Amino acid sequence: MSGRRVVGAVAVALIGVGAYALVATFARSSPFLVAVYAAGFLLLSDGVVMPIVVGTGWVLARWLPPRVRRPVRVGLAVVAMVAVVALPTVLSPARNSDNVTLLPQSYGHHLLAVCALVAAATAVAATVSVLTRRKSPDAPMWPRHPAGHGDSGSLGPGQS
Numbered sequence: 001m002s003g004r005r006v007v008g009a010v011a012v013a014l015i016g017v018g019a020y021a022l023v024a025t026f027a028r029s030s031p032f033l034v035a036v037y038a039a040g041f042l043l044l045s046d047g048v049v050m051p052i053v054v055g056t057g058w059v060l061a062r063w064l065p066p067r068v069r070r071p072v073r074v075g076l077a078v079v080a081m082v083a084v085v086a087l088p089t090v091l092s093p094a095r096n097s098d099n100v101t102l103l104p105q106s107y108g109h110h111l112l113a114v115c116a117l118v119a120a121a122t123a124v125a126a127t128v129s130v131l132t133r134r135k136s137p138d139a140p141m142w143p144r145h146p147a148g149h150g151d152s153g154s155l156g157p158g159q160s
Contacts, residue, residue, distance in 0.1 A: 045084045053080045068126040075122030079115050086111045
């Protein structure tokens with residue numbers, strides 16, 4: 001089974017878990033509040049955060065070497081989505097409450113730790129990208145066959 005299929009299967013399983021949790025707790029929550037939260041999440045992620053991420057990626061693409069652009073863009077997108085999910089908890093008015101059981105952990109520190117881990121993984125991926133032998137991130141993995149040899153200029157196995 002290819003890696004893409006495994007990731008897809010895990011994603012579908014997690015969507016199923018989320019759908020089950022939504023249905024199981026739907027009776028205890030207000031459908032209106034669930035809709036407001038979902039709409040707010042979509043507006044925040046697609047209307048505010050993603051334009052900032054795309055703009056930052058565009059600016060970084062002008063300054064970064066070609067081999068590190070892709071890992072940095074992926075890292076930026078991951079940090080942005082983690083922040084979108086975590087910021088409601090980090091900025092919650094309940095964190096200033098006298099009731100310590102509402103938000104029992106330091107979610108701001110946890111968000112910073114996750115962002116630091118993503119930055120470290122991005123640095124490793126960028127370093128690996130620089131140290132590989134491929135000439136550019138857009139270069140084909142398999143060399144083209146010279147005309148008259150093999151299948152006249154097509155890419156290698158699995159390439160289209």
